[in-house]
Amino acid sequence: MIERCLMIARFQPLHYGHLRAITYCREIAGEVIIAVGMASQSHTPENPFTAGERIEMIRRTLKWAGLNLNDFITVTIPTLEVSRVSVHYVKLYSPPFTKVVSLNPIIRRLFVEEGYIVLTPPVESRDKLRGSYIRKLMVKGDDWKELVPPPVIEVINEVDGVNRVRMLYRERLPGYYVIDQYVDDYD
Structure with missing residues (x-):
């Protein structure tokens, strides 16, 4: 069996930190499973991009970075309540893996x-x-493009993502956590 490494992230949006983590996964395993977390959420302040848009960001970025797409498997993980059961669901949505790469302390603990x-x-x-x-x-109109690979900028432009993010933060939709200082900076 090929050794696989799992990396879970929301990719809202994919940035250079994600790309570095993905390449690290590839350095330590034969294949990388890129799990798009909270895939069933979109058009919210915290999750403005759809699972499909995030997969497009990932795929185009891997190509742009010169990585072999055959070394990567992208899966989507629906929005789950974080608990030990979450690991079981990740295993159901993913091929087998032996390693997990994450900065999230809760995800790290659950998999350990x-x-x-x-x-x-x-x-x-x-x-x-x-x-x-x-x-x-994006909300403030400041430069964000230097933090993401060029293919991510393309996808965000294609879906009018900056205006979507601004609208979602401005609307203060009920039931969603928005850091007020971010919104206040926009007003």
Whole structure:
């Protein structure tokens, strides 16, 4: 069996930190399973892009980076309540894997408790290479493009993503957590 590494992220949007983690996964395993988390959520302040849009960002970025698409498997994971049961569901939606790469302490703990090898990807500029920070820049009209690969910019432009993000933050939709300082900066 080929050794596989799982990486779970929301990719809202995919940024250079994600790309570095994906390439790290490929360095330590024969195949990488890229799990798009919260795939059933879109058009919310925290999850503005659809699963399909995020998969497109991933696929185009892998090609742009010169990576062999045959080494990567992309799966979607629906929105789950975080608990030990989550690991079971991830296993149902994914081919077998032995390693998990994540910065999320809860995800790390859950997979460790289930006996997986859990590794920390290289971290660079974590303060800026965060989806929430990039979305904040979009809302404020500041430069966000230097934080994401060119194919991600293309996908976001194709779906009018910046205006979508601005609208979602501006509307303050009930039931969704929006960091007020981000919205206040926009007003």
